[in-house]
Amino acid sequence: DYGNTATAEDKQDYLEKDLTVSVDITSVAEDNVLNADESTSTVAIKGTVGGDAKAGDMVTVTLDGKELGSAKVVVGENGKLEWTLEVDGSTLAGATVNDVEATITISDDYGNTATAEDKQDYLEKDLKAEITITSIAGDNALNATEVKPGTMVEINGTVGGDVKAGDTVVVTVDGVKHEVTVNDDLEWTLEIDGSVLAGAKKPVVTADVVIKDKYGNTATATDKDDYIIPTLDVTITIDSVNGGEPITGEEHDANTPIKVTGSVGGDAKEGDTVTLHIGKNTVETTVIVLENGELGYIVDVPAGMFEPDSNDGFSGDITADITINDKYGNTASANDEKDFDTIGSVITGGTSGDNLHGTGYNDLIIGDVYIESKNVNVNLVLDISGSMSMREVNPENIHLDNGHTSGQLTLVDKDGEETHVEFNSIDHLSSLLGYYYGSPLGFSVYDPKFTLTFPDGTTQTINDVYKDIGVVSRIDSAKESINHIVENYGETLNHEQLSNLKFSLITFASQVDGVKEFHWDFGKNTLVTSDGQTIADYLVGVEPLTGPLSQTDYDTSLVAALNGFTNTDTSNIVYFVTDGMDTIGTNGQQFNKDWVVSQTGGNIDKYKPTIVPVAIGGTINNTPEAHDILNQIASLGQGYKPDNSGHSQVIISTNTDQLDDAINNSFDNIISGNDTIHGGKGNDFIVGDTLNNDWLVQQYGSGHTHMADLIDSGVTLSEVLFTVAAKEQGVDIDKLTTKDVYQFVIKHQDTLVIEGDNPSNGLDKIFGDEGQDILFGSGNNDILTGGTGDDLMFGQNGNDILVSDSGSDILFGGNGNDIFKLDVLATDEKTVTSIQDFEKGDSINIESILDANLSLDDLLSHVSSAEVDGKDVNIVFDDKHKVELKDIKNVYSELGTSTSEIVTQLFNNDVFTNHH
Numbered sequence: 001d002y003g004n005t006a007t008a009e010d011k012q013d014y015l016e017k018d019l020t021v022s023v024d025i026t027s028v029a030e031d032n033v034l035n036a037d038e039s040t041s042t043v044a045i046k047g048t049v050g051g052d053a054k055a056g057d058m059v060t061v062t063l064d065g066k067e068l069g070s071a072k073v074v075v076g077e078n079g080k081l082e083w084t085l086e087v088d089g090s091t092l093a094g095a096t097v098n099d100v101e102a103t104i105t106i107s108d109d110y111g112n113t114a115t116a117e118d119k120q121d122y123l124e125k126d127l128k129a130e131i132t133i134t135s136i137a138g139d140n141a142l143n144a145t146e147v148k149p150g151t152m153v154e155i156n157g158t159v160g161g162d163v164k165a166g167d168t169v170v171v172t173v174d175g176v177k178h179e180v181t182v183n184d185d186l187e188w189t190l191e192i193d194g195s196v197l198a199g200a201k202k203p204v205v206t207a208d209v210v211i212k213d214k215y216g217n218t219a220t221a222t223d224k225d226d227y228i229i230p231t232l233d234v235t236i237t238i239d240s241v242n243g244g245e246p247i248t249g250e251e252h253d254a255n256t257p258i259k260v261t262g263s264v265g266g267d268a269k270e271g272d273t274v275t276l277h278i279g280k281n282t283v284e285t286t287v288i289v290l291e292n293g294e295l296g297y298i299v300d301v302p303a304g305m306f307e308p309d310s311n312d313g314f315s316g317d318i319t320a321d322i323t324i325n326d327k328y329g330n331t332a333s334a335n336d337e338k339d340f341d342t343i344g345s346v347i348t349g350g351t352s353g354d355n356l357h358g359t360g361y362n363d364l365i366i367g368d369v370y371i372e373s374k375n376v377n378v379n380l381v382l383d384i385s386g387s388m389s390m391r392e393v394n395p396e397n398i399h400l401d402n403g404h405t406s407g408q409l410t411l412v413d414k415d416g417e418e419t420h421v422e423f424n425s426i427d428h429l430s431s432l433l434g435y436y437y438g439s440p441l442g443f444s445v446y447d448p449k450f451t452l453t454f455p456d457g458t459t460q461t462i463n464d465v466y467k468d469i470g471v472v473s474r475i476d477s478a479k480e481s482i483n484h485i486v487e488n489y490g491e492t493l494n495h496e497q498l499s500n501l502k503f504s505l506i507t508f509a510s511q512v513d514g515v516k517e518f519h520w521d522f523g524k525n526t527l528v529t530s531d532g533q534t535i536a537d538y539l540v541g542v543e544p545l546t547g548p549l550s551q552t553d554y555d556t557s558l559v560a561a562l563n564g565f566t567n568t569d570t571s572n573i574v575y576f577v578t579d580g581m582d583t584i585g586t587n588g589q590q591f592n593k594d595w596v597v598s599q600t601g602g603n604i605d606k607y608k609p610t611i612v613p614v615a616i617g618g619t620i621n622n623t624p625e626a627h628d629i630l631n632q633i634a635s636l637g638q639g640y641k642p643d644n645s646g647h648s649q650v651i652i653s654t655n656t657d658q659l660d661d662a663i664n665n666s667f668d669n670i671i672s673g674n675d676t677i678h679g680g681k682g683n684d685f686i687v688g689d690t691l692n693n694d695w696l697v698q699q700y701g702s703g704h705t706h707m708a709d710l711i712d713s714g715v716t717l718s719e720v721l722f723t724v725a726a727k728e729q730g731v732d733i734d735k736l737t738t739k740d741v742y743q744f745v746i747k748h749q750d751t752l753v754i755e756g757d758n759p760s761n762g763l764d765k766i767f768g769d770e771g772q773d774i775l776f777g778s779g780n781n782d783i784l785t786g787g788t789g790d791d792l793m794f795g796q797n798g799n800d801i802l803v804s805d806s807g808s809d810i811l812f813g814g815n816g817n818d819i820f821k822l823d824v825l826a827t828d829e830k831t832v833t834s835i836q837d838f839e840k841g842d843s844i845n846i847e848s849i850l851d852a853n854l855s856l857d858d859l860l861s862h863v864s865s866a867e868v869d870g871k872d873v874n875i876v877f878d879d880k881h882k883v884e885l886k887d888i889k890n891v892y893s894e895l896g897t898s899t900s901e902i903v904t905q906l907f908n909n910d911v912f913t914n915h916h
Contacts, residue, residue: 103115130221155192156190261296382478395429510553
């Protein structure tokens with residue numbers, strides 16, 4: 001209020017003081033990475049400070065908001081202010097956030113305060129390794145093949161974790177380390193010899209892998225795996241074959257089941273396969289549980305498979321095999337072998353002609369018990385009804401070009417008109433030609449020239465059916481066959497039998513037309529009538545009837561034949577030759593068998609005739625009723641069998657050219673001693689005639705002096721043989737087998753087999769069939785055929801034919817003009833045929849390699865070489881068939897030395913033929 005003003009001033013200087021500080025975390029665990037080792041040990045957190053910080057200041061480090069500790073600032077070697085805090089690595093490893101924070105706070109005397117912070121994150125780095133052994137040898141099992149030295153097996157495995165391609169795996173086997181490399185698929189494989197694993201002290205494999213990273217981590221992984229060495233074992237035995245009994249020839253031929261039993265063991269199990277080997281045959285069966293609870297097998301094997309090949313053809317062996325497998329690839333096999341025995345049969349024929357068939361094993365076959373030279377009475381009944389004038393064409397005479405069998409037949413009649421007929425076979429064509437050209441009148445409305453057109457368009461012309469093919473009447477064929485029957489009797493019967501031969505020709509149609517008696521004329525060597533007319537000349541005038549009496553009545557003609565016999569001690573034979581049906585009935589039946597029997601007054605039982613109906617032409621085959629009638633006729637005769645295999649049998653020949661052969665084949669079964677013998681398989685001993693019966697009867701010791709008397713007493717030849725063989729061996733007869741008898745005869749063959757010279761011995765046909773056979777012919781004209789195998793053939797006396805058709809055979813012709821037929825020359829195998837007694841009059845038939853136009857040049861073209869060896873000549877045909885002619889220089893001394901000279905001389909001496 002008073003307006004005063006006052007002023008005063010003062011000055012004071014001052015200092016401005018500020019305070020700065022900085023902090024820096026330079027590392028956590030040196031590289032800001034916490035490795036696995038550091039996580040479990042003490043690590044350092046380091047840093048620096050700046051600003052106004054000074055030594056002695058404190059830096060506080062926190063983690064997850066918690067203080068880890070404080071570190072004092074120091075002056076480092078480089079003059080910098082540094083700090084270091086050591087902490088447990090596990091604390092860092094266990095942090096929620098991998099972030100550490102460093103804080104520093106400083107102050108001065110002036111009251112300034114400065115604070116600085118820094119954060120530093122860090123990484124946690126660990127390293128993992130995984131390893132697995134996935135397989136050893138594929139399945140952790142070493143089979144029998146894999147343990148063999150040189151067999152490489154694999155140990156395989158995988159890796160995982162941080163293991164990578166290129167890393168090394170160490171595989172330890174039996175203490176030995178093997179390094180392998182991990183591939184891109186993180187797999188590894190060690191190839192090692194299986195025998196190393198098999199020989200290890202312990203069946204364990206170890207695999208290790210060790211890896212490291214740049215952070216100092218190391219990871220290791222290990223795996224172990226064991227393996228096994230499984231083994232597989234099997235055993236097998238054959239316990240029995242046929243219960244221990246020999247297999248018989250009858251069982252073999254009938255294919256009778258033969259029981260084979262056996263046992264298995266080891267690791268075999270139910271259902272495993274057992275294979276039996278019998279020769280070339282195999283049979284499979286399976287393992288079963290037997291009644292005793294053990295494992296084994298039981299199987300039925302067809303007897304035909306058992307072919308003996310040892311012990312002279314009486315024994316063989318059977319092998320049983322078993323092979324098993326397991327899941328590890330092991331295979332085990334076992335086998336066993338057992339012998340089996342076989343026995344054939346002792347087969348003896350009767351006194352008449354027999355068909356004897358051996359079994360598949362070693363047989364002893366004797367053609368005749370003893371020789372019975374019966375006289376013969378023949379009543380041949382010949383049908384001369386109208387149908388016998390029919391003419392026929394033999395299919396075998398028809399030869400079509402290029403193998404054609406079907407086509408079209410074109411005929412032209414007298415007016416020039418053509419007829420076309422299709423045919424589908426040669427037989428069909430034969431029937432057609434018979435129909436068109438077979439008129440009983442001997443002529444046809446068709447020209448003999450005809451044309452055949454084949455499916456491919458080609459043609460063939462037959463200029464004259466009568467000349468080029470042939471049309472023959474049934475009656476002419478029948479006449480020709482009758483003439484051959486007569487010839488056969490002349491060759492077969494002995495002088496006494498021919499002197500006493502009674503032969504009647506009974507012709508018939510609607511009734512008996514005539515009966516003509518014949519006897520044997522030794523001058524003309526044929527049958528003649530009482531006035532000396534030969535049967536051949538007589539037959540010229542026998543022709544089929546015509547008109548109302550040309551029908552056919554079997555009943556009356558058969559009665560006439562059966563009532564024509566007068567002697568019970570003769571072989572009485574009826575041939576009944578016809579071509580058609582019985583067209584005239586008796587008491588309401590076409591053929592009345594009962595009426596025939598009633599009209600013969602017991603003569604059938606009294607004279608015991610063999611009755612052979614012979615049917616010619618095609619009618620019978622196409623007419624079952626006609627066939628049945630002929631069977632009824634045959635059934636009235638001796639030795640008839642419903643299967644038509646007996647002595648009384650129906651012969652049907654649809655082809656008239658076959659009639660002659662058919663009748664003569666039947667003839668062999670009828671006439672005493674004409675045997676047909678087939679050895680069958682096996683090594684057979686075959687005698688066409690009797691044995692040395694005098695010696696056998698003497699050894700038998702019955703008081704009889706003749707075999708015929710002994711047989712009549714009820715004893716069989718087989719019983720005689722068994723008894724004599726048992727006496728020699730000093731054993732009971734019931735302990736002998738056919739094998740013992742067979743071997744007894746082999747041992748005494750020089751005594752038992754004698755050469756006969758009696759024509760009554762019969763004309764035997766002996767076939768060794770398979771096996772190595774010994775064949776003896778009879779004292780007559782025989783045919784011996786060895787069959788397959790190396791055979792020994794003795795023709796004995798008579799004009800024999802010895803056929804070597806397979807194998808290396810030894811041939812003895814014996815006395816007589818023999819033919820050695822070498823069919824073996826046409827086979828592919830290498831053979832040696834030895835002819836032991838070639839004599840003048842003998843010949844070698846080589847038709848198997850040369851046709852009918854035999855010439856010396858043709859023969860030489862097949863001869864590879866010929867040489868003289870002492871008194872022998874050896875000829876080789878076609879480089880594979882050697883023929884030895886023993887002692888032939890005793891027969892033909894001038895043979896030369898070269899192949900050409902030798903063969904030429906033999907050829908000029910008619911040694912070689914190509915026809916019989």
